[in-house]
Amino acid sequence: MCDHGEVSARRRTGLSADDLSVLSAGLAAGKRVTVYLRDPIPALELEAGTSARVVSIDGSTVTVSPKGVDDQLPFEADELHKTRPAARSAAPAPRRSAPAPEPSGRVRTSDGAAAQSASRPVTSEAPAQTTGAKPRPASPKTYRRTKTSAAAVSVTVTAAGEGTWTVSVLHGSRKQGKATEVSSDRVARAMHALGDEAAVAAVEGVIESARTAAQKRVDELSHELEAARAALAQLDGPAPDR
Structure with a gap:
């Protein structure tokens, strides 16, 4: 049976290599694969333990779509759990000691009869000591900074030569899918639609060079x-007389 330290260490590890293999197999089989956030993301109003659908797995990076968020966010394996983490119970409040009763004094009259005097606090130069334990101030919990914003998306249009173009997409630093081949006219229309003069000039220059090379080849x-044809005509001429 493991102790509390071993359980805490296991919870901090997040997804193991075996977990990533099982999740990848589920994605390959077309199944819906779900994990759970280890930490809250206040900027997106996400609590710890929020479920998230796995979109893709690249090494130890898992891209998920959290519940209630219309976006895909990348997380490291140690930031996710395979099962929903158990809710943490609140720590009991420290007990406060009861205040010590104030002492009362007695005075004696001249005839020897005792009389009860009014209660009054006793003062002393020494500082008063309390019998109860002084509660320790609760230290603020420090949360590790989590990824609260989606990675930038980059779309790259590349001239592959002879009038062929490709379009590739990067999500952050990770490539999304394979490059797609597109025709020159579609690239030209897209650049004109964007309205960037520098991009239009660059694309038209490449297309013009490809057009010149194609005409030369023709x-x-x-x-x-x-x-x-001339050589064939000579071969098909009349046979010489014998």
């Missing part, structure tokens, strides 16, 4: 075709 092939 001229070369046309010349080769004419030469081939």
